[in-house]
Amino acid sequence: MIERTDPVRKDVKIFMEDLKSIPAVEEVTLTSGIPGRIMNHNGYLPEDSKTSEPLLFATFAVDQDYAKTMGVKIIDGRFFSRDYPSDSAAIVINESAARYLGYTNPVGKRLIQPGEEKDRVSLSIIGVIKDFHYESLHKPVNPMVLFMNRDYYDGYITVRLGAGNHQNTLEQINQSWKKFSMEAPIQYFFFDQEFDKLYKSEFQTRRLLTVFSGLAIFIAVLGLFGLVSFMAERRTREIGLRKVLGASIGRIVILLSKDVTYLVLISTVLASVTIIFTADKWLQQFAYRIGISPWIIIGGSLIAIFIAWLTVSYQAIKAATKNPADSLRFE
Structure with a gap:
């Protein structure tokens, strides 16, 4: 032009x-x-x-x-x-x-x-x-x-x-x-x-959301990491006894991950409801707008659960692979 x-x-x-x-x-x-x-x-x-x-x-x-x-x-x-x-x-x-x-x-x-x-x-x-x-x-x-x-x-x-x-x-x-x-x-x-x-405002909003979303994920991962570490530390003797009695590493990982998984699922449901409401409100400012596809919510939820599982599994596997003798002696 x-x-x-x-x-x-x-x-x-x-x-x-x-x-x-x-x-x-x-x-x-x-x-x-x-x-x-x-x-x-x-x-x-x-x-x-x-x-x-x-x-x-x-x-x-x-x-x-x-x-x-x-x-x-x-x-x-x-x-x-x-x-x-x-x-x-x-x-x-x-x-x-x-x-x-x-x-x-x-x-x-x-x-x-x-x-x-x-x-x-x-x-x-x-x-x-x-x-x-x-x-x-x-x-x-x-x-x-x-x-x-x-x-x-x-x-x-x-x-x-x-x-x-x-x-x-x-x-x-x-x-x-x-x-x-x-x-x-x-x-x-x-x-x-x-x-x-x-x-321009939409581009600025996207940049801010990208930065703060990344920061929120980082903080959430640190929180999960700390929570699972605390749970594993608190149940050191129980983990040692279960291993002595023949429990597999997989069973111990599931044991440590179960409670955290419930929390993650509840958080995902609450976050999905909030996202749907907020996104619909934001889209109303456009005369021409897309619908909110359920696959976007499902995909985002699965990614969040996957990241949470990676974090939890790392700490759980670390705790499950410890020598049970060391765990029982510690207690």
Whole structure:
């Protein structure tokens, strides 16, 4: 994404054609706004509206190459085309806008931009695009209107790159920019990085949870280690007698692990209930969210039990393999 195109404003069409000549550049488009950033909202009135209160729609200007550059799917009608000069008075809406307006066949309908009588503009709907997220997943996809970027005013140039050495391509783009603007350096960013900013708090939360989860597991393992050591120490004479009477190492390990296993299972059940409640509460902030799969809970529980068993078994085996004579002499 190239932003602040005003330095090349008068030559923006030529600049875009020059960009298309770069081998790794697949598509180029100019828009007044981009998904992930604040968008303008304009008021529109359906031609057959019985009210004078305009409906607000997210609105931004695009050129004829927007759909193929951004991979936007046309589900009804068509997109803007250089073959139709009349598209300067046309608009394309998304599915949400069609539903909001109550149109089952929106192509051919007209929306009015309200204003003074002489300033009112009647815009014909020529196509409907599939809904796409132009804001974060915290919000639903709202009604949107696209209109033709007639004057090529300041905005964003989106460049879609193919596979290859992007560093080399960026240098070629920079050289192309310098042909048209020596004063102002090019300013660009990658679309995925910009969209990641919408989820900055989620990334921070993930990092914090990773750190504190690791710390919690470490403390829990130390606690289990100490608990089993204490239990083994307290039952030293019993372990020695059982070995003398023929108890196997496996039986002694099970004996020492049994009580701790019950505690771990109870803790796992309580933790699972807490996780389900907390995760569901957190997911409610997203308009579009996944369900909580039981396999996530089951998998996490099995991992927790496995780690606990490793810790307990190590100490239990250590206690069970001691010489019973030493254990009885100690007592």
